[in-house]
Amino acid sequence: MGAYVSLPTWWRSNDSRYRLVLGKCPECGAHNFPAEGVCASCNADADFEEVEPEGTGTVQAVTVISGGAPPEFDEYQTREGAFATGIVELAEGARLPGMFCDCDPSEVSRGDRVEAVVRRLYEQEGVPRYGVKFRPVE
């Protein structure tokens, strides 16, 4: 019950999950994440050019979740305690949400530079789900 992302839905988005593939709008040049739907910037319904970003970006907003994580992350929170999650703007300009890793959660701040790394996110129905987290770069 509740919110649920099925395995086929997850796998359909693997290019976005693992490589953060962006959709460059041929009309206005904005980069969209994920690379689907109409352009979030200019509303054009055009075929995006797929662009694989370098994977670095800047923290735009961050929160430290001290309790009550989504159930998919119960086990993670029990093991790791409070975690930081936020919104990252990639160098290409697209924004996406992501958890921060390899750092003290309380040390992540808006404006910090981060890079994407593929990590195990959670396990459901016996299948580990992988995707991107962000870690600080000097």
Next chain:
Amino acid sequence: MNDVYVVGAGQTDYGSFPRESYRSLFKEAVDTAVDSVDAEFDRESVDEAYVGTLGVGGRQLGLPGPAVTEFAGLNGTATTRVENACAASGVALRQAVLAVRAGVADVALAGGFEVMNDVSSERTGEWLGVSGETEWERMAGTTFSGVYAQMADAHMAEHGTTREHLSRVAVKNHANGAKNPHAQLGFETTLADAMNAPAVADPLNLFDCCPTSDGASAVLVASRDAAEELTDNPIRIAGAGQSSGRVGLFQRPTLTEIPATQRAAEQAYDEADIGPEDVEFAEVHDCFSIAELLAYEDLGFCERGEGGPYVASGATEPDGERPVNLSGGLKAKGHPIGATGGGQVVEVFKQLRGEAGDRQVSGLSRGLTHNVGGSGGAVAVHVFEEGWA
């Protein structure tokens, strides 16, 4: 276009009621709304009913609308369930308004219900946050409070909003809620207690967050002809605005505004032929303290970025220039998701008719309700005025 009037409005207490069902709560709200109508009211005169619920707990995922309207004696009434997360019954009200304006209904009911406290904490976890963007936002570990916390973080960085500004919202709304017999958290709090509460999703703490609630609300609207038969003290719905926005915060062009609120407000103001400066008081969607500050700005009550100083100035206190959340708001009155938008109307209805008891502010003639789904995926804004058009 037919004018539309609120002729009755009622709600249950909000809180935790293990002995009540979603049906009994909704019936109580309808009974209370019917009792509030000045003339004798036949509930079988309701032509259309719009019922808001998210369906928390999964108790009646299909057909929750007819399941409550038939129980409440609206026999055979065309009933439509509205799901727009926390904006469900604000949107239900707009549907009722549209039905009357279109001439399809002479009398319509809008309301909603939610029961959130009778499921295990494990199941509660599965349901809270289902109105965030699921595939990406939720799967980044983001809770519902976490999304608003990110908005607060960005607002603090961009506009200098402070911890104290956030807590001022909680202190004000608790003071108001302490005067509301329907309130779930009807107690006062001090600024120090509100500022030093345990963290939930930094920078938001426990006193920045509304509770989970059981409750129901119901609003009866009517055409001019029907309203003239039912009341001599009419409350006109002068404007009804609604807009949508991207469901995920990361998908929007700004982290510190809710564009759907701005669009819904513009529509409601245009219909009412007023501007934000003409709004005398408002019930706004303060699911989290930062949300009330965003509402001030997006509704045009203050300049962009000035929400914090605006609450600190006392402008939105009961004796200020524009009282906000005289009911206690979601923060203190409670937030039974599907009932919240209708519950806001109950407060405006009572204030405009001078029936708000200890929290009555005198001389009010125009109020506004603002109801947000998720973190801004759906917004309904309504303007209410005393008197016939």
